[in-house]
Amino acid sequence: AGGANSAAARLALRRSLGPAAPLRRYGLLREHGEAAVELAQELIPAPGVLDFLLGWGGDVGLLGHDPGEVAPPEPRVLSPYLSSAPLTRLGRALGSGDLDLAGLWGCPPDGQLDAVQALARSAGAPLRTLTADPEADLRTAAVLGAVLWIPTDDLHGEPRRPTTDAVTAALLRSRVPVCLTGLKPWRPAGLLAARAYAELTVPVPGFTDRRAMWSAALPDLNGTLLEDLAVRYRMSGGELRAVAAVADAGARLAGNGHPEPVAAHVEPAIATVTRGRGGGAVHSITPRRTVADLVLPDVQFRQILEIASAFRAWPRIAESWGFARRSGHGGVKALFTGEPGTGKTMSAEIVTGMLGLELLKVDLAQVVSKWVGETEKNMETAFRQAEESHAVLLFDEADALFGKRGEVKHGTDRYANLEVGYLLQRLEASDGLVILTSNLKDNIDPAFTRRFHFVVHFPRPAAAERRRLWRLAFPEEAPLAPDVDVDALARLDMTGAAIAAAARTAALAAADGGGDTIAMRHVVRGVARQFQREARLLRPAELGPHAHLLDNASQG
Structure with missing residues (x-):
């Protein structure tokens, strides 16, 4: 009996030192040299372990780490997927052995962990994830009775073929329960034929779940x-x-x-x-201007305010009032049209600021590509960055990107039409706030126009708006001379952007001349320079009693 107990003790000790045991999994004991068999493998303490055991200090968190372990979710945040009946059924089937391969698709990377943790909880099993050695991961999961989680978003494409082949080969030889997750499905036909597979398209958490x-x-x-x-x-x-x-x-x-x-x-x-995730073709803008800076006719002004209100209201009416079932798309889409400088981009910034969000502006020069398929990839990246950052997405001067589809006369026309079709689908699928600006409304494909909830046309400002724009163009701290005639300036046909540029030029001229104030002569010089930039002729009669200052401005 004593011999049996001694043998059992030795076996238990041997098991506690095995590859799947905690001391080895967490790296507290490491292999030293090579052995012909596992029983002969020599083990040594990892760096820092002996010092810690001797009481010489050390960081416990750095002593050991199991790279394949997925810790249980913190109970502080409720997983929205715990209440999903289809996901619960899938998890129970995985735990009972009726299935040994499950796919959870459609979930963005940040949400995949929540979904797979809910699945493992329903399966009644611990959760592990893929590391650099798929076969070792499967062996460890088998010993621990765990579900192995394999994120598949990085397994698509020819460059990833070696990794994909290694993962597939290991899964074909194993019956360890596995959960695959990804934004889009990864379904090798041989794998689905060899295993018991079922899948689920994971819905985005609704308003009620998010509030909880x-x-x-x-x-x-x-x-x-x-x-x-x-x-x-x-x-x-x-x-x-x-x-x-x-x-x-x-x-x-x-x-x-x-x-x-x-x-x-x-x-x-x-x-x-969430912020600061821009990059590549997307640039992050923190809104600084407010509604007080917005100068528009009453109709357009109210429309801008309605956009922010609609974005706040949509989740409630979509879910609580059932409009999501009747609508083919979510989110709010707005199209701003009008001449350059009429306030389209600034209005997008102001709406974003009203919502307390970040604005991501797309650089179309980096999005549109002459190479087939590249524009779609760049577009997907822009939409994905906005969704992950919970930001408003702005396509400024989007005429080239969202142009009209035409008749196929050349080979490239077919690909251009495919790009537009893809953009239509991606715009419709977005649940966020997407704003497009266009200098010419007629350049936008009618198929796009039908998908906008708001179409706001920005006219050139009238005299009343120009008067207010001139007052806003000079900060309160600016030393404005008494002779600056805002009423005379308001009679000039200028856009808001042109007025702001002229005011800045006037301030620079005043500072360069060593003056203490910005006088009317400086403002006229700024106006003249702006007209020159726009290739327009400024007639002296347009300045009324200040016409003589135009000659001085021309000479300056």
Whole structure:
């Protein structure tokens, strides 16, 4: 009996030192040299372990790490997928052995973790993820009775073929339960034929789910603020946990020992977590101008305000009132048309600021490509960046990108039409706020126009608007001389952008001349320079009693 117990003890000890045991998985013990068989493998403590055991200090978090382990979700943020009946059924089938391969498709990268954790919870199994060695990952998952999670977004395309082949080959030889996730499906035919497979298209969390997630993450927020955050932001559980942590830290820091209410720190925390993801063809703009800077006729002014209101209201009417079932697309799409300088881009910035969001402006020079298929890829990247940043997407001067589809007369015409068709679909699929500006409304394909909820035409400003624009063009701190005749300036046919440029030129002229104030002669010089830039003729009669200043401006 003693021998048996000794053998059992030795076997248990041997198992505790095996490749799937915690000491090896977390890297606390590492292989030293090579052995012919596993039983003969020599093991040594990892760097820092012996020092820690001897009480010489060390960072516990750095001593050991299991790269394949996926920690259970923090209960602070409710997963929106826990209440999904189809996902629960899929998880139970995976746990019972009725299935051994599941696919969860359509979920963006930030949301895939939430979905697969909910699946593993329904399966009643721990969750592990793919590392550099698929076969070792499968062996470890088999020993631990775990579900192996394989994100597939990086397995598409010819450059990834070696990795794809290695993963597929390992899965074909194994029956370990596996969950595949991706924005678009990855379905090798041989793999589906060899395993018991089922899949699910994962829906985007609705307004009710998002509100519950925000409430769980930040329970001190009031109902009105919770609803507003749920409307504006479609965050994953990981992002919400980050926002809550940053907001809590900000409240503690600002309170100087006594934490402030966390509500005041939520918006800065959101900006920290979500913003600054621009790059490539997309440039991030932080809105600085407000409604007070917007000078438009009453009709257009009200339309701009309605866009912000519509974006806030859409999630509620889509889900609570059932309009999502009747509408083929979500989000809010707006088209701004008008001559350059009439306020289209500034209005997009102001709407974004009203919503408290970030504005991502697309650089069309980097999006439109002569190579077949590249424009679509660049467009997808722009839309994806906006969705991941929870930002407003702006296509400025989009005539070239969203032009009319034409008759196929050349080979390239067919590809151009395919690009437009793709853009139509992607615009329709977006759940965010997308704004396009165009200098010429007639240049926009009618198929695009039908998909806009708002079409706002920006006219050239009339005298009343120009008068206000001139007053706004000079900051309160600017030393404006008494002889500056705003009424005379307002009679000049100029756009808002032209007025702002002329005012800036006038200020530079005043500073360059060593004067203490910006006088009318400086403003006339700025106006004259602006007319020259626009290749327009400024007649002395248009300046009325200040016509004589035009000669001086020309000489200057």
